[in-house]
Amino acid sequence: MEQTAVRMKAYAVNFNEIRVYLSKNYYNGISSKFYLKNLETDELVLLSGDALESQNSDFQEYAFHVTFNMGKVYKIVDAYGLTCFLDFSKLSMCKEFDELYFYDGNDLGSTYTKEKTIFKVWAPLSTGVILKVVKDGKDYLYPMERGLKGVYSVEVKGDLECAHYFYLVKHAGNYDISMDPYAYASSSNGRTNIVVDLNKVPLKKYPLQPLEHKTDAIIYETSVRDFSMSSTSGMKNKGKFLAFTEPHTSTDSGNPTGLDYLSCLGITHVQLMPINDFATVDEKNPFELYNWGYDPAAYNVTEGSYVSDSDNGYKRIQEAQQMIEALHSRGLRVVLDVVYNHMHDVNMNALEKTVPHYFFRRNNDGSLSNGSWCGNDLNTTAKMCRKYILDMCKRWQLLYGIDGYRFDLMGIIDIETMKLVDAQGKALDSSFMVYGEGWNMMTALPENKRTTIQNNRQVPHIGFFNDFFRDTLRGTNQMETKGYFSGDTYKTNDAMKAICNLDMFENISQSINYVECHDNATCYDKLLISNYDEDEETKKKRLRLLLAAVILSQGIPFIHSGQEFFRTKGGQHNTYNAGDQVNALDWNRKDCEIDTIQFVQFLIHLRKNNPCFRYDNYDMIRENVKTENIDHRMIKYSLHQEDGEHQDYIVYFNASSDSIDVDVEEGFSVLCHSEKGNILNGKLHIDGICFVVLAR
Template sequence: MNEHTTVYDGRDLGCTYSKTESIFKLWAPDAAKVTLALYQDAGNYNAAGEVTVHTDGLEIGMKSLNNGIWFLRFYGDLAGRYYMYKIEGDDGSIRYVADPYSRAVSANGSRSAIINMQNWNPSGWEEDQRPPMRGAQDAVLYELHVRDFSSDPDAGFQYKGKFKAFTETGLRDRDGNAIGIDHLAELGVTHVHLLPVFDFKTVNELQDDDSGSSEPEYNWGYDPQHLNVPEGSYATDPTVPGVRILEFKEMVMALHRKGIRLIMDVVYNHTYSVEQGPFEAAAPGYFYRRDAEGRLTNGSGVGNELATERPMVRKYILDSVRYWAEEYHVDGFRFDLMGLIDTGTIEQVTEMLHREVDPSLIIYGEPWTGGETPLQQQTLKGTQRGRGFAVFNDHFRGALKGDSDGGGKGFATGQQGLESAVLEGVKGAVHDFTDSPLETINYVTVHDNLNLWDKVLLTQGLRDEAGFREIRDGRLTDGGSLREAVEQSDPYRSVDHDHIMGSETVKRAVLANGIVLTSQGIPMIQAGEELLRTKYGDHNSYRSGDLINTIRWQNKRRFKPVFDYYRGLITLRKNHPAFHMTSREQVEKHLEVLRCRDNTVAYRLKDFANGDTWKNIIVIYNANRDQIRLDIPFSITGWKVAVNAEHAGDQALELLVDEAVTVPALSMMVLYEEIGGTPRPTKRVDFQYERPDGKYEGWNLWVWGTGLGEQRLDFVQVEHGRAVASMTVPAYTKRIGYIVRLNEWEAKDVDEDRYIDLSHIQGTTTVLIQSGSELVKRIS
């Protein structure tokens, strides 16, 4: 098929149902004939859970219209029936395929289903509202797999591994700690990012989880089958097409009522199969990219890639995301392998959703591919600039933890010399690949590769001590029982259970995500990191089952201080807009670097950054194995500590009145300065700087001294031919030094350091600095 073939722009492809009639439309521009096959039931399943015979239906010819559309209007109520399209090609080929625009399907997606969608709305669905949100700047993302959330056999979930598990409230562990959806609300995350929840191929939905004969089948779901239908294995009854729809919506409602939005992980870059799927049969040669010899290209790494740059493929994606956002109230989308989707398509998706659905929806994805692709307009880092969507920041990820699966170290795991790379991430990558911090997703680990705890153990040489063995495709590579290997391992051997937050491995894990949660940009944590979740060293657990992947809720009781620390950091972030600035200009104006060397990154968010109620905030990350001592700017009221090595939040833990702070090894600290409070005794120095030429633009003071540290002081105005600046210092300050310089050391007025004696000064003193003179005059 020519990629410039006829297109259709209507929004009514698929089956449009009503009680009096159903209208079927299929885009199949090169088909010789299309017939609708209607069925009374889902068909006969074989032992593998597949229906292979589809010739037993009532077959009705469809009419060919303009723009490649095949059309049929069927009078009567078809709810409860199933259908497929019989597509005949010019070469005599005959294929029975499900509808590419299926809204409901039978178990395992074997046939499309016709249902009355309204009948499968839960009670109160029409009143469901997205939790209020200004935009992406408020987001704290939590990446989660539906089954992992509730498959723990000891947690007390009724609906283990199902959508409905999200509706179960009031669940507690034996110490009374909230688990399940109540845990998510307590943690404070704003969005749950669910791994694929559309219908995927590799789990047999007819398998009985409770049969006891074997472990339930498991997959992450990156093997798309029906992209507009919820996955049946997450439903309590996949054989009734409406149940999965009802229970998906119940999950959405439950999250919304807890103040949590839902991000859907979508995979529009490839399909599980080309020949077995509906796209190739409906439009041969159109939906998939091929090379010059006509062979399928493999930028996805799994055998095919969708040609998203072609109008009808792009339309399919636009129609699909709109459908999920409108029909299911989904609050945003994460695009798998976004590098395989042309930037024009992502831009149109973003613009359409923000304009026509809700401007607060979040769109982001992976700015890379899984292999070589002929696509020219790949959506890579930098292509998102100014386009309203975000991309994963693997630069920041690598700087924090090192490589993804090996022993390579990062800032938080023991590598020196990465302070500048960390600082770049802290700034929201605004000097790297973004125009705004809202264009970067900051994270340390997600479902791919080693999770955070296992990565820390590996970098610290503790993998063998933990008893981890090599796992691949859900099995031990050297044979034996995976269950026994898990039971015999001890992932937390390195943890001092009497002082959890004092253990080095805990410190490193918490520091890594502590940096993410206090940086500019959109933070994401992987489910269970707040509970020190392990996957027993499995770096690719996509089919390793519950034994490896389940969230073990007993860890909340075991590691409650870790959970409390994460919750405190999220509270701090949510309550203080200084941590989620929205523009490069804000970052450049309000983020001042205090130290970026010696395994330490420290900075100040100053002058009520982004409208914060705190005047100044100091954030310090110490990745050394020893404590550090850091000079901090003088504060009239003193600095209050909101975060230290043991506790986190937005309330004062202690008050510091010194001009230096001790930061314990492998920890972070957040200090803040408020307006109000009891002022400390101070002195004020007023500077007047006089130049014969009267040109003051770019000139400033570099000052230092007791209680100050080194800092820049800008002249605020010109009065009577002199530039004027003021500073306040502690009352005990005896001397301050200064240099008058141009911009950032382009020139100095006088080369030598100059000093002002304040030993006998109380209150305010005014000094005159005359250009070219090494003397300073006190004039009052």
Template sequence: MKLKSVVLSGLVLFAVSCTSEKKVYKSFDEYPVPSAPINEMEYTPSKTSFTLWAPTADQVELMLFDSGDEGSAYQSVTLEPKDDGLWSASVDQDLKGKFYAFNVKIKDKWLGETPGLMAKAVGLNGKRAAIIDMRETNPKGWELDKRPPLMKDADIVLYEMHFRDFSMDTTSGIKNRGKFLALTEKGTKNTAGDATGIDHLKELGITHVHLLPSFDFASIDETQLNKNKYNWGYDPQNYNVPEGSYSTNPKEPATRIIEFKKMVQSLHKEGIRVVMDVVYNHTSNAHDSNFELTAPGYFYRHRPDGKLANGSGCGNETASERGMMRKFMIESVVYWATEYHIDGFRFDLMGIHDIETMNEIRAALDKVDPTIYIYGEGWAAEAPRLAKDKLAMKENILKMPRIAAFSDELRDGLRGPFNDNAKGGFMTGVPGKEMSVKFGLVGAIQHPQILNDSVNYSKHPWALQPTQMISYVSCHDDMCLVDRIKSSVPNATPAAIANIDKLAVTAVLTSQGVPFIFAGEEVMRDKKMVHNSFESPDEVNAINWNNKTLYKDVFNYYKGMIALRKAHPAFRMGDAEMVRKHMEFLPVAGSNLIVFRLKDNANGDSWRDIYVALNGDWTARKFTVEAGKYTVVCKNGVVNRYGLGTMYGGEVYVPGQSALIFYK
């Protein structure tokens, strides 16, 4: 996640009143937390009720507007203080189609208009909340929408996507380019007739689409969508409503909601689950965030000097350990899982959040559907202002069952260090990275053949189960895979780049962790060597879908590797004891060659023994297996799970920069 942000400094306020009597809170821990769910606006045709949690307020006003972004309030309503820091009022009119905002007064100062903490519909640019009937936002057949079947987490194949990147280029053949509806269009093709859009995803065989932030974020002016303004969306504004720039009409509050649901429904019909990238660790800015405009200071951590802590690197970090922030996060993800049928959540800079909150989120989502997958970045940009043993860092994943984290050990073992794009890794022939790659291949678990002292970042296993590790080589952050290869091997030919790309994804898809693919890797997508493209234009970020035709062999390789993984449970055992029992690394001479065997009908696989050889060297390498007849399913950049030919044991050669997979 990358963005610039405004830093708030100043004093934290504690002395305030939350009822008709003045009350002084000695610390944030004393702030009341309501037991009932947060519901700031409840609409019926006869009346609409409004509620805001503002425990330090002296007064709270509700303003009603005819427009979501223009004009002044036509009516103001004073909210009455209630228990648990709540303020409420009802308006006995049919307010559907109107807009509202709250204003909180503390110590004779009005803080400014806010749509509230939990706005679920907003007007243009999200400054005012909208009064709508959510039942009218369900597309036809929504009540029949079901999550596609998922037997176990080990079956997941993730595909990370940004809406604009995926559909914006004219070669996509998509009508609703850059919009939620892009993922509802069937039959789209590139100029050569190859499938794009949702048909491409189904053809590729992934199980989950991971959507970069899709909630309402601050950096895009929804009145200027023709200006090619771009952002990844890691600058939250309203957490519980879809982003307007991805809708066909951001001015109409219901449109973005309906179109988001249509997108989810369309993906579900094709057997694809939907993961949302959520960014609860910081806000776009703190000074006028919805958090700060309701309970100043409470939702953020501070340094001893009173200034905002900055674990996000974006000017602020939220305080998930505080009761109301924890409640907010839990109710927010549950809302997306129930109202929008979201199937998984990726937590940005999860290491800023506390362990207890993440475990409570897991428990809350289990009540909705235990197959909802949770994973995140097990680190922070800077050290958060909370004890390290309480943070949801990668090294504490052992304390968070059924929550996963990204493996930078495997990523950087394969490609090279994150802080130097010119340096390569195992996939580009750099020796000494083998143990880091092996660590990722077993899924970051304890394994008798992993020498943790030789692993690049983690000197001990951090996953209880292999499905707690995300296996990847690139994502939206940093250089994409093709650019990283070009940067670390400047003289590489297009053919060599394609070979290295294939080798890298073989490691990802034969890892016992959960594989993760960055959109476009399968068609040799590049980003013009831009390292951090969060504000770059479409010319940099958009995927050129004619690449699918140009690099058909690469696409077919990805497709074939996914099919191979899905067809054989040995590649996705999903259980640490099974991996320790059935996954064995073979001895090899020299560096840059890794060979492992999935033995003894691993996990009930129909293939008795499966061998995977990964050769990062530029020249052919050899190893030895016992005599016998073997079927080859992957060789020289071609994969076919039904077989490419036979070979016999003894001395086996693997071409340079490639993988070899065969079974007995």
């Protein structure tokens, strides 16, 4: 529509109020009367109201109080016979909308049987919905009937398995194509949805060791695409879900990669970067463009570029299931990175098309909130938006077998929604984990309702990425800044605090301890800048110290894939679209760092077999753990336990370049010394940039 030619527009702004806007280029924006016309009955009602002082220099605004029926088509008629459709879309912003139209049913989407398929879509603001089905090359149109709470439904007889479909949703006189927000599968690039028989995609369950305490978890983050894309990966299904199902893959030197490598590393959880359908990779040409997937197009189906055939609805489901089943078969739990904070394009996605203005948060002036810096924020306090998030979380858990969620930009999501997500997950699986980014984003939601790290005490069972831990031990995201382990010993006291995480959170299990993740530069690349004057081996010593601190600190350790063999992205920061050459995991690099990987395996073994490194409450930490500042440059980390391989441990972290001699209590022996030192006459020499573990 040519917007400059619009002379009149009308909106229902409340359930008994209409606003009409008349162009000042048309009779100076003046009309002596207006009518409301029901196009079904031709009834014409004279409107009573007033012209308002207009804030818009192009249109004169009028306000009228009148009753109307939702789902009916109306036009506004002025004194000169000019007409326009009445638009209901702004009603979704009324406080009464949720009370009137919240639908608590669990039957939205398509429900398939061989004899018939029932389709239901929640579209209370629309004035009509038509289902279009494509089967065996033929198109079929089915008008849908409006029911309670604005749910449109239709029952289609016959076997529609693998049929393609979408909705034609009518708003203000125009039909617009919309996908089904509750569909289970889609064709490539979200052109259509596909009907599937859920009985053909049962979830295979593997008995997993219960997660007694969240601090028992050791999380390893990777991307489906990055994991296998390199020619060094030894995997055939490059960039696909199925790469995770391949056993016995190896590097050119014969060292294990892929699933076998994850199995032997010792981690407990694999965190997958987004696997829901995202926008900026062409699924028919998946290797032409690259993206991490934080640009969601749909939350309800898997990403087609990760599937062997993006037009096959069953493979969309089955291959993701097979990936997760393969990881479960090795005793590894799977955490899914979810992006319930924004959508890639407000205007193109099914949520906006089915219920305009409802699913996206608005500022007081009606503009879109943009705390995500991606153009929009999901309106998580709206009841049906909250229900949608819960419904999709349950689907990923029940249909795909997900064991936890990592929430991207969790600070944009309200606290009540996050509590419900966590409670729902744990009701289905007591070992379920929920954690996320608690950054305080400037979204149009009161600060006390945001799920931020500052509000962690309101959500004591949800974890947060600990940026104090990251910035203190590694340095901030500015490449030049140093942390304790890169040599800034002025941060020794803060580093001691980070390692024990005392009083930062309501519960110690809320602290996700990390120094590297998909965002920002890798630690290796950062040290190339911050420690430019040190040689390669010295930098690697510092990187090993960082790994040791992540794995042995109190809280939950988080490792970025390849961090354990000094992954590099060529010094680049936010590589979300930088391509495979930058992002693909170079498995041959692992061959060069076998000693470091064995060191990480030792650290993980130490943590797993000794509860003192993973206490699950602050009382136990206060009673059994202490840190000391040695010579204002080295940390002494002492731990006691009643059960485990030893009763007492002392860990020395020396991030300085200075050698330090310490007295050692009787009974302690050297379990690990990165510089091969020994106790002589009750004394231990600790070299600069050195890690030592003593046990008694």
